[in-house]
Amino acid sequence: MSETPLQPGQRVRHAQYGEGAVLVAGTDGFARVLFSGDAGERQVPSASLSAALSRAELVVQNVASGQQRNLRAWLAYQAHALPLIDSAAALTSARIDLLPHQVVLTHRVATASPRRYLIADEVGLGKTIETALVLRELASRGELNRALMVVPAGLVNNWHHELNEVFNLDFEVFGSQGDVTDRKSNAFAKHDRLIASVDTLKMKPRLRRLKDAPTWDLVVFDEAHHLSAYRNGTKVRRTESFKLAEVLRDHCRDLLLLSATPHQGDHFRFYMLVQLLEPTLFTSPADMIDNRHRLNSVIFRRTKADACRPDGSTLFARRWVHTESFVMSDDERDFYNELNVYLMDGFALAKKQGNKGRALGFVMTIFQKIAASSFAAVHRTLRRRLIALTVQEGLMHDNNLDIEARDASYSEARELMRNEYGLPDDQMGRVEAERLVADMKRRLLKDMKDEDLAVLSSEYSQETATTSSEDSVATAVKLALPEERNRIRDLLQKFPKQTETKVQNLMQALGTLWKQNPQERVVIFATYLGSVEMLGEQIDQAYPGQGVVVLKGGDHGTKAAAEKRFKQPEGPRVMICTAAGREGINLQHARILFNFDLPWNPMDLEQRIGRIHRYGQKDTAQVYNLVLSDTIEGRIFLLLDDKLKEIAKTLGKVDEHGEVAEDLRSQILGQLSERLSYEQLYAQAISDPKLKRTKVELEAALSNAQEARTAVHELFQDLDGFSLDDYEPLADTSKGMNDIVAFVKAAAQQEGRDLRMEPNDLVTLSAANGDSEKQFTTDREQSLDSDTLELLGLDHPQVVRYIEEFRELDPVQLGIRVASADGQSGVLSLWHVTTHGDRGETKNLIVPLGIDTEGARVPVWEKQVNQLFRLPPASGSASPLKIATDVFEPMIQRELSHRGVLGKDRGYDSRLVGWVEVI
Template identity: 60%
Template sequence: MTEPSLHPGQRVLHTEFGEGVVIQLTANGYVRAFFPSGERQVFGESLRPATSRAEQIIAHVDGGAHRLRDAWLHVEAHALPLMENAAALTSARIDLLPHQVVLTHQVATTAPRRFLVADEVGLGKTIEIALILRELASRGELDRALMVVPAGLVNNWHRELNEVFNLDFEVFGAEGDVTDRRSNAFAKHNRLIASVDTLKRRARISRLKEAPPWDLVVCDEAHHLSAYRNGRKVRKTENYKLAEALRDHTRDLILLSATPHQGDHFRFWMLIQLLNPTLFKSPEEMVDERHRLNEVVYRRTKADACTADGSPLFARRWVHTESFTMSAAEKAFYAKLREYLIDGFNLAKQQGNQGRALGFVMTIFQKIAASSFAAVRSTLLHRQLALTIHEAILKDEALDIDGHQALMEEARQLIHQHSGLADDAVGRGEVDRVLADLKLRLIRKLDEDRLAAVASSESAEMVTAEGEEAATTAVELSLPEERLRIADLLKVFPQERETKVDKLLRGLGALWEQNPNEKVVIFATYLATVDLLAREINTAYPGQGVVVLRGGDHGTKLAAERRFRRPDGPRVLICTAAGREGINLQFSRVLFNFDLPWNPMDVEQRIGRIHRYGQKETAQVYNLVLSDTIEGRIFLMLTDKLQEIARALGKVDEQGNIAEDLRGQILGQLTDRLSYDQLYREALSDPELKRTRQELEAAMNNASEARKVVFELFQDLDQFSLDDYKPLANIDEGKSRITTFLQAAVERNGGSFQQIDDLRFKITAEANSVPMICTFDRDLAQQNEQLELIGIDHPLINRLLNQWRSTEASSLGATANVNIKQAVALSIWLVQSFGSKQDAGSHLVPIAVDRTGKRMPSIEKQYLECLQAPTGQPQFQAKERAALLHEHIEPMLQRELGHRGIANPDKGYSTEMLAWVEMD
């Protein structure tokens, strides 16, 4: 028989699983209960009632000076993270937008949290996830979180979550902070970022299942979690199988994708199955009942999103492609370079697997050549040097001493020429050092996997310094007489200023003639191109100033951004791929794309640096294109096809600009349908680009059709509404509560709090600690890095919340003097519910009764004020307290939860008394 005293919400003890909470009494004497290890069904007789926290609290009611203040701090430590507008009170130094605040609130106050966030590119999905993580952590609902992301985005996520949001994530993998070589890292580490390719191996999935469940798993670029139908057979990719394993091993699951639907209803339905396998029985039902997607899908477009006052989030943008042709000398060099690349690809293809490295090298060379002739010349010079040293090593191994020495001397001369080092003792010593270093690297050989990673990265412009180095030192397989061939190629290198550079300088001159103070952003992928541009601009326009953003950590990026932002700072910022994310340049309105990445979605991300929230002017974008190169012709083809589709759909404005939403939607669909590496590589041997045009047109037509299918399916999804934001927008009361809590908590710890002015205050967290100057003002904090931006998720607030949430139960029975005519017992309860979307999450419920057990709603309404009243005297004897608790308050609480819809058979919940205050 089931123990008759057990009831839902009751705390119980089990010999194996420890302390838990009864969820439901089931048939045959079994009980469903929630333990720290998860939900279990156990035999009722194996459970015994635990001495409840409430009983521990009422056993120690005292009128001591600090008791009431400690009880209030304990209650507030639970209450502050549950404020409606907690998401708007973040301490991250970011521009916080209404749609981000609303999404964070909606997700954090829902259970189970299983959603697809499908916001358009540029609306800040990374920020939304970081805000959700921080809010759940501050609510005490997040210990373990796993981010599953594409390999090329691991570092971006790591930087954003840690440097901007201080979330302390570690990278899992051979190149990361954490590996599983000696132990199960998934069990030892609670906050991990890992690539999907690293995790999907069977051994890793087994270790994931052996580790404790996660509180939250996030999968970025979730459209890569694919499953296909062929007749009656369903083929699940390894990515999808990984997602299935994680789905069953996490409490919450969030999928992210700006293009979640690739035009195939079955694939999208299988994605929805990961979130809720009972929502739709089939893809056909999903199409017919598409309004039900609102249960699991959030999708906001740039057209929906707006500022807090309702004005459009984004200013207009104007994109102009300036195309021109190469000079005669450039054409001659380009023709010989193209022959070199074709021969390299052909040899790589003939050699099969052994030719992979050479194929990667040629791909990197082709990408570098599309940036500038100066960049490809620099890389060719370095490869020529590496080939010379490699040949010298082979001569040495063959005991050809004369040949070895001749080639090493040739290598020395090349280093002298490339570096400009003097032919004296100091210069020769430096040359020998460079030579020895390069020789050692060649002997160790190149890691082919690293070369493959940088060569095939289409989702981001990763092929910069690392790619250039990889291409120059991968010399195990080379063309016949390649070093001599490179020497011949370099003899026809154009000596005059590059045509593209000349066009850029003329454009800058025209802009500065109109406005000498115009700030201009220039994107160029490769370091040799960047150095060339900086040198040419400084020469042509001395005094305008150039700052270069080459990479580095977030702090390095911000330092370059701040220099550029200053009114008296440099007029030009040149960015490599490192500047495509993580910096905000909306104070500039002009951007030049000196080179164009092969994936046009990367161009969109570049434009997003100036065309973003806070841009007051029309963003002006100039694409510089050599129309007689392969890259230029393909780019113009793609642009023409986009224009054709846009005109057919009426998505072109009076200036001829394609509507941004259409561009983003089609290019997003195109990315999964086209291998840009393959397209550009095959175009080398297709002089008229007939095959290339056919392939591009087919892919574009498919992408356009997929966009139409997606539009029809998503048309019933709820749009973002500013009305949802308005209740969360007023944060004055929240700031006041945090300030009061902060002051009381630091003073209780021996620290101090001092108001400096309306916006700033000084805090000493505890005796002898370093003071901090703090503010709640987001704009002020972004202008002054010395100021600490305080929010509900600030590390100091988090530390204090955790400290006061863990207060001993024996310290939480207090007294208060509130000048009422009769004795009243006020109890405050934390109720956590789960299993239903409505009213799920955490709630604070006050229950107040007089000596007869009559409920006192007037006291409950002002329970926070009662907790901040002067201390009083105990009003009840121990037996009276127990009777009030068990005979009146606990039944009242159950009725209250039933009335609110929290206590019902479809969901579980737990109750915990936070404080007991006796008032007179």
């Protein structure tokens, strides 16, 4: 160390321990220093310490010349600048249809401060994609380290797939079934990117852990209309979900609420939702109504009428939805009536048993749903429940030490198993039947929790839950009806032998379609596996050679494989989907969809239709709903449809076919879902054969839904719609893509690789260092048409790796010296600036500042940064060391103030990322 005395707090460097800060400057030739890393606090000789130069001092003190040095310094600058370009969202490598309204919204959110918004786009416009793009852009900008996604339980896996597999965002699932739990530590403190269900987080112990964890950069609530606060007289009642939102609102920097139906017709509830975003925006619901234009500062709402292609053309083709209704045959009606008596008795026993009967109530609800799908599905489930009840009886006899009765029950169960699975009556068949019975014993001994059954019976159950529910309703025999085995045997005896009426009509319709066009592709939705398997067999028998592919759940890879098979030119002509096909697949190459069964929640029907009626559909989407009009479900569906048509005619919202206009249908049904428990409606309808009570409930709910739609329309009428003019400045991504390609080419050369531009927008990266040759495209449409071709983009792993590598380039390599092109000399400095607001808001930007040797500003250099890096290397004298702090750092503050990004409550950090001396 020089003779200058050490001062407490001074930054110093030690040859062995690295950098640290002086704690105590001793007078005995030693100093106590706190070193970074593992070295910790140590006492060392003062003479072994040297002053630690700042980053700017290291850059300026080590300016040098050379072609390769210039290139690496340019790469370091680009690694900081590329993620901050205006068209970042449009340059994602995710293979998705990227629409103008999505690009504009992402840009506005990502570049705003603060970022607290309600994204209220209509169903089908891509709120998930918009959110993922915001996350991706903030992460690229270095403004997102910690993020928490709070979503409905049924959507956790969908979000996990979308964020990780499509956008490479590296999120983990929190919860007992996820990647992360909080059993041993505070997971919210240890893990930076989490997806969790609302129900998982709103427990009080979790709320405490959330408060104890560091703040989040971004919190997102999906289906945010469930965050409810009600006014009860002069008191406000907040739901547990709303309290969770309040906790997280105060514990995050940015907050996004997502909902296609954010306003449920209650102005106070919506006012409280807005309060979560900006408490000072309105003083009361009345103030909100009077000054509704202020909602523009916190709400984005795009309708399907707003959405368009980049060229301005209509985004969505037309759709035609037709309901074909039939009546049951006599045998079907006998079986159906007997089944309803069985279900009524089950519901009655469940109600009589109180809490003990909850499981049976859930089982009956699931049974009722399966019966509404097809007689084949309920027949399959009844058979398997009979097996489970028989095994359960054997277990009871075993507990009572009645060996003879036990063996008789197990023998009967083995025979039922053999018949159910078509096992041969030989040694191998008997061994397999024994194994299946043993497996059933294990499952019955492991009681299923009531909560799990509740989820499976819920209208919100999604994806593979329907498959699980068929198994669960068969094996949930903890509480059974008196003599239930005999009742099921009687029901099975009454099962109609002829082909189901709905199936007959479906086969006729398929024959008519294929007579007109043998290549026609058809999508069929049937909720339960019993229906799906039966339909697959029937279609194969009736139309051999047309081919059937079944999409019945599993992970995303399984779904993608089924989708790929269906899209192949010579692939199967029919895809049969369970509920697993409602989301996450794109089938717009087909134009015909049959709803073989109808989900209880009609919004699920809209999701199904959205698989073919979506961006990219070139023809009118034709949808056929198959309904048995004399079943409870069929009558309620037709009743709801009639009521919707009445509303539509009153409002003049019917299409050319006399059907309810799509926008009105989605708005009304979205509101209706919040006012009606479809589970209760259908369960109660079993004991209300004339649907008197059902009609009253439905009419009241529809009336409320219509009032809510009107209230929403009035409140939202001053919200800004989407304009293609907003997209124009962000539309041309060619310059950004050229910058990415140039960056990757130069970075690849540093590791001995070559990047070649090929015809048809293809780019090939040569092999090196054990890494194989890779081919990319720079054209989004081309990547969507290919199963293997990757799209180059800012968030592509190859680009991200290079960006991370050159962002961390040693400061001593950043300063370069080039020969002036016009005789003017001076310095161009490049600063990465992060501004900070009083609520933790951050904004990153690159600030170029150029001055000549007289200290005068040179704006032309600041606009031609890349050209200066390309000037030939030069030799000469170095700049004064203090120029970085004495001249440029005061200029940064003036520049930020001039740009309007440095208000009175905002501070900033600056980091020198480039230094070009022009001589």
